[in-house]
Amino acid sequence: MSEIVLDEVTKVFDDGYEAVKDLSLDIADGEFVILVGPSGCGKSTALRMIAGLEDISSGELKIGDEVVNDRSPKDRDIAMVFQNYALYPHMTVRENMGFALSLAGVDKAEIDQKVEEAAEKLDLVQHLDRKPANLSGGQRQRVAMGRAIVRDPKAFLMDEPLSNLDAKLRVQMRTEVARLQSDLGTTMIYVTHDQTEAMTLGDRVAVMRAGVLQQVGSPEELYSSPRNLFVAGFIGSPAMNFMPAEVSDGKIHLPIGAVDPAQIDGLDLPSQGKVVAGIRPESFEDAAIVPDETKNERGVIFEADIDLVESLGSDLYAYFHIASEGVQSEQLADLVGERLAETGAAGRREGEEQIVARLEPTSKVRRRQRAELWADTAKLHLFDPESGARI
Amino acid sequence: MKVGAREYSLWTIAIAIVLIFALVPVLWLLSISLKPPSEITDGRIIPAHFSLENYKSLFEGGWSDSPFLHPLVNSIVIALITTAVAIILASFTAYAIARLEFPGKRAILAGALAIAMFPPISTVGPLFDMWRAIGIYDTYLGLIIPYLTFSLPLAVYVLVAFFREIPWDLEQAAQVDGATPWQAFRKVILPLAAPGVFTAAILVFIFCWNDFVYAISLTSSDDSRTVPAALAFFTGESTFTEPTGSIAAAAIVVTIPIIVFVLIFQRRIVSGLTAGAVKG
Numbered sequence: 226m227s228e229i230v231l232d233e234v235t236k237v238f239d240d241g242y243e244a245v246k247d248l249s250l251d252i253a254d255g256e257f258v259i260l261v262g263p264s265g266c267g268k269s270t271a272l273r274m275i276a277g278l279e280d281i282s283s284g285e286l287k288i289g290d291e292v293v294n295d296r297s298p299k300d301r302d303i304a305m306v307f308q309n310y311a312l313y314p315h316m317t318v319r320e321n322m323g324f325a326l327s328l329a330g331v332d333k334a335e336i337d338q339k340v341e342e343a344a345e346k347l348d349l350v351q352h353l354d355r356k357p358a359n360l361s362g363g364q365r366q367r368v369a370m371g372r373a374i375v376r377d378p379k380a381f382l383m384d385e386p387l388s389n390l391d392a393k394l395r396v397q398m399r400t401e402v403a404r405l406q407s408d409l410g411t412t413m414i415y416v417t418h419d420q421t422e423a424m425t426l427g428d429r430v431a432v433m434r435a436g437v438l439q440q441v442g443s444p445e446e447l448y449s450s451p452r453n454l455f456v457a458g459f460i461g462s463p464a465m466n467f468m469p470a471e472v473s474d475g476k477i478h479l480p481i482g483a484v485d486p487a488q489i490d491g492l493d494l495p496s497q498g499k500v501v502a503g504i505r506p507e508s509f510e511d512a513a514i515v516p517d518e519t520k521n522e523r524g525v526i527f528e529a530d531i532d533l534v535e536s537l538g539s540d541l542y543a544y545f546h547i548a549s550e551g552v553q554s555e556q557l558a559d560l561v562g563e564r565l566a567e568t569g570a571a572g573r574r575e576g577e578e579q580i581v582a583r584l585e586p587t588s589k590v591r592r593r594q595r596a597e598l599w600a601d602t603a604k605l606h607l608f609d610p611e612s613g614a615r616i
Numbered sequence: 617m618k619v620g621a622r623e624y625s626l627w628t629i630a631i632a633i634v635l636i637f638a639l640v641p642v643l644w645l646l647s648i649s650l651k652p653p654s655e656i657t658d659g660r661i662i663p664a665h666f667s668l669e670n671y672k673s674l675f676e677g678g679w680s681d682s683p684f685l686h687p688l689v690n691s692i693v694i695a696l697i698t699t700a701v702a703i704i705l706a707s708f709t710a711y712a713i714a715r716l717e718f719p720g721k722r723a724i725l726a727g728a729l730a731i732a733m734f735p736p737i738s739t740v741g742p743l744f745d746m747w748r749a750i751g752i753y754d755t756y757l758g759l760i761i762p763y764l765t766f767s768l769p770l771a772v773y774v775l776v777a778f779f780r781e782i783p784w785d786l787e788q789a790a791q792v793d794g795a796t797p798w799q800a801f802r803k804v805i806l807p808l809a810a811p812g813v814f815t816a817a818i819l820v821f822i823f824c825w826n827d828f829v830y831a832i833s834l835t836s837s838d839d840s841r842t843v844p845a846a847l848a849f850f851t852g853e854s855t856f857t858e859p860t861g862s863i864a865a866a867a868i869v870v871t872i873p874i875i876v877f878v879l880i881f882q883r884r885i886v887s888g889l890t891a892g893a894v895k896g
Binding site: 276277278297298299303304305307309311312313314315324325328329372376 | 786793
C-alpha cells in the first residue's frame with residue numbers, strides 16, 4: 226500500500242504523438258481513483274506508464290515516495306489486471322494466481338495458502354485446477370483479479386477490466402470490484418471509458434481528453450460542477466443538454482425562455498455576449514407536476530412538441546426539439562460519438578437541437594403531443610463558448 | 617458446411633490419386649526389401665517369398681564391418697545436434713524479430729529468406745576447399761555447419777510466425793507479475809510457442825536427415841558419412857550384382873525415424889493451445 230504521485234508526466238510516442246500531456250495527479254494511500262475518458266484520451270497509456278510497461282517521456286512518477294521512472298515493472302510491486310485478462314493459457318487457475326509468488330521465491334505451502342484464500346474471496350475454489358480456456362468470461366475475469374490480489378501489491382492497476390463482460394455480469398462485477406477494494410484497502414487505479422462505471426466506483430474520478438487531464442474530483446463534484454463543456458457532456462447519462470444562449474439586458478436568453486442570473490449561485494456572468502447553457506435531463510419536469518410555489522420561485526416554463534417518450538417505470542424520458550443553430554465546440558465534438566450512442570439522436574435535423582428530459586413517471590406527457598415543461602434554472606450550467614470553461 | 621455427395625466423391629477420388637501417387641513407390645520399395653536377392657527382379661508387387669535377408673545384410677559384421685551401422689549413427693547424431701542448436705538459436709532470433717524494434721530487422725528476415733533459397737550445390741565447391749583447409753572435412757562439424765546455415769532461416773521463419781501469434785499482453789502480465797525478460801520468455805512465451813518449436817524441430821530434423829548433396833561431398837569415410845550418402849557406396853554380392861535389395865532395405869530403415877519423429881511430435885502440435893488466454 227502506497228501513495229502514487231504523478232508529476233507532469235508526459236508520454237510522447239516515437240512517431241511524435243503526444244498521448245499524455247503533463248499529467249499531475251496525487252493518489253493517496255488506499256484511494257480508489259478512476260481514469261475516465263473516451264477512447265484515445267491517453268488513460269490507458271497513463272496507466273501503463275504507472276505499471277512500467279511504457280517509458281515516461283518526461284515528468285516524474287513516485288510510488289510510495291520513491292521515484293520509479295526507470296524501474297522495470299517487476300521492481301515496482303504493482304499488480305495489473307488487463308482488459309483481455311492475459312491469463313497464462315498453459316497454467317491452471319492455481320498456477321496463474323500463484324505465478325507472481327513463485328517468481329518471487331515464496332515457498333510452496335505459503336503460495337498454496339494465499340491462492341486458496343484469494344480463491345475463496347473470489348469464489349474460485351472449485352475451479353483452481355482448471356485451465357483458463359475452460360472458464361467462462363466472468364470466471365476468467367475473477368482469475369485475473371485473483372492473480373493481482375494474492376500478491377498484496379502496493380497498488381492495483383485495472384485497465385478496463387469489465388469491458389469484455391456482458392452487461393449484466395458487468396454490473397455484478399462492478400460491485401465485486403468495489404467491495405474488494407474496500408476490503409483490501411489497497412490503492413487502486415482503474416481505467417474505463419464508461420462514465421457510469423467511473424461514477425459508481427471511484428473515490429475520485431479523473432476525466433481525461435486528448436491526453437490532458439480535464440478535472441479531478443469526487444463523482445458528485447464532477448456531476449454538479451463540471452469545469453468545462455467536455456466534462457459536463459461526458460459525465461451523466463443521459464448526457465447534459467446543451468443549447469446556445471445569449472446574455473443581454475441582465476438576463477440569460479435561452480431558446481426556451483429568459484432566465485434571471487440571480488437564480489444561479491456562483492455565477493460570474495459577462496454583461497453581454499454568447500454563452501453555452503447546459504441543463505441536465507433531470508432538471509426538467511412536467512410543469513403540471515411542479516408545485517406552484519416552486520414555479521413562482523424559479524425556473525422557466527415552456528411548451529415543446531414531444532417527439533418520443535421512453536418509460537422506464539422509475540423514470541420517463543421525453544425527447545423534444547428546440548430551434549437552435551446548435552452549439553459549436555471542439556470539446557463537444559469529441560463527445561459526439563458517445564452522445565449518439567447514448568441518446569440515439571437519429572432524428573437530428575439542421576437548425577434543431579435534440580433535448581432529453583427526465584420526468585416523473587406520473588407525468589402525462591405523451592408522444593406527438595404538445596406539452597408544458599418546466600426547467601429548473603437554479604441547476605443551469607453556463608460555459609464560455611470559446612474556451613468551454615465553466616462560467 | 618454441408619458437402620454434396622457429388623463433391624464428396626470427387627474429393628475422395630482426388631485424395632485417393634494423391635495417396636496412390638505418394639505411397640506406391642514406398643510400397644514397391646518395401647516389397648523389394650522383403651524379397652530374397654534372387655527374386656528381386658521378378659517384377660511382382662507382392663513378393664513370392666518373404667525374406668529378411670536384405671535387412672540382415674545391412675547389419676552383418678556388426679559395428680566394425682556393417683556398411684550401414686556407422687552412417688545410421690552419424691545421421692542420428694548429426695541431425696539431433698543440428699536440430700537442437702538450430703532451435704535454440706532460432707527461438708532467440710525469432711523472439712527478437714517478433715517482439716523488438718531494432719534497425720535491420722527486415723534485412724535479417726530478407727537475408728534469412730535469401731539464404732534458405734540459395735541452391736546448396738553452389739556452395740559445395742567452396743565448402744569442400746575451405747573445410748579441407750581448416751581441417752573439418754569429413755567431420756560431424758563439417759556437416760553441421762552447412763546444415764545449420766540452411767535450416768536456421770527455415771526455423772526462424774516458422775518461429776516468428778508462432779511468436780507473433782502470442783498476445784503481447786501475456787508477456788507484459790508476466791513482467792508485472794515480477795518476471796525478468798528471460799523468465800517471461802522461458803515460462804510464458806516458450807511453452808505457448810511449443811507447437812511452433814516442435815514444427816520447426818521436425819522440419820530441421822528432416823532437412824538434415826534427407827540431405828544428400830553435402831553428405832556426399834563433404835565426407836570421405838564412414839566416420840561422418842550419413843545414410844543417404846552411404847547408400848551410394850553400397851556394394852553388391854559381386855562386382856556384377858546391383859545392391860538393390862540392401863539399398864531398398866536401408867531406405868525403409870531410414871524412413872522409420874522420420875515417421876516416429878513426426879508421430880511423437882504431431883501430438884504436441886496441438887492447435888488452440890493458446891485458446892482462453894485472452895478474450896477473443
